[in-house]
Amino acid sequence: MSTLSNSTNIFWQECQIGKPDRQKLLNQKGCVVWITGLSGSGKSTLACSLSRELHSRGKLSYVLDGDNLRHGLNKDLGFKPEDRTENIRRTGEVAKLFADAGLICVASLISPYRRDRDTCRAMLPDANFIEARLPKAFHFIDS
Numbered sequence: 458m459s460t461l462s463n464s465t466n467i468f469w470q471e472c473q474i475g476k477p478d479r480q481k482l483l484n485q486k487g488c489v490v491w492i493t494g495l496s497g498s499g500k501s502t503l504a505c506s507l508s509r510e511l512h513s514r515g516k517l518s519y520v521l522d523g524d525n526l527r528h529g530l531n532k533d534l535g536f537k538p539e540d541r542t543e544n545i546r547r548t549g550e551v552a553k554l555f556a557d558a559g560l561i562c563v564a565s566l567i568s569p570y571r572r573d574r575d576t577c578r579a580m581l582p583d584a585n586f587i588e589a590r591l592p593k594a595f596h597f598i599d600s
């Protein structure tokens with residue numbers, strides 16, 4: 458799907474200000490917290506709670522919620538396996554950019570396929586990708 462491999466004139470551009478500079482400015486480590494679980498398992502609730510708590514501690518975060526992304530960036534995708542894979546790939550790329558910006562990016566998507574989550578993890582080396590998998594039915598655990 459990429460035409461990049463056929464191009465001879467596209468090169469990575471480095472800027473003088475990099476991730477370490479932004480992390481220093483924000484006094485935090487840019488990373489991705491990836492919340493996975495079935496629909497209704499509490500992903501969005503946990504993502505928002507985490508973001509609120511980080512905010513209260515003076516840490517800059519941003520939530521990438523599967524529902525919300527499907528209103529814009531991923532509005533052309535459905536729920537076939539290949540569409541879910543593309544959904545996760547795009548979201549992983551965006552999350553990587555947020556982490557590179559120095560933010561704590563909280564992604565909450567069903568992301569049912571381990572290989573897709575592992576692809577996202579591989580984009581964020583040095584333990585900058587933290588995965589949290591919610592159990593199917595939290596109310597059974599709570600009671």
Ligand SMILES: Nc1ncnc2c1ncn2[C@@H]1O[C@H](COP(=O)(O)OS(=O)(=O)O)[C@@H](OP(=O)(O)O)[C@H]1O
Nearest residue numbers: 495496497501523524536541544565566567568569
């Ligand atoms: N099969 C099917 N049909 C219709 N609607 C569906 C389907 N699967 C998921 N959903 C709804 O889409 C929301 C976002 O899903 P995700 O983008 O997180 O899914 S995935 O990661 O691509 O698998 C998802 O949000 P949550 O309920 O918050 O998980 C659902 O509301």
Ligand SMILES: Nc1ncnc2c1ncn2[C@@H]1O[C@H](COP(=O)(O)OP(=O)(O)O)[C@@H](O)[C@H]1O
Nearest residue numbers: 494495496497498499500501502503565595599
């Ligand atoms: N820890 C919890 N205890 C009780 N109810 C919860 C909890 N977490 C989420 N819920 C409720 O469960 C429902 C689904 O949560 P939601 O965060 O939307 O899940 P998901 O994003 O995985 O679809 C919501 O009505 C929410 O208020």
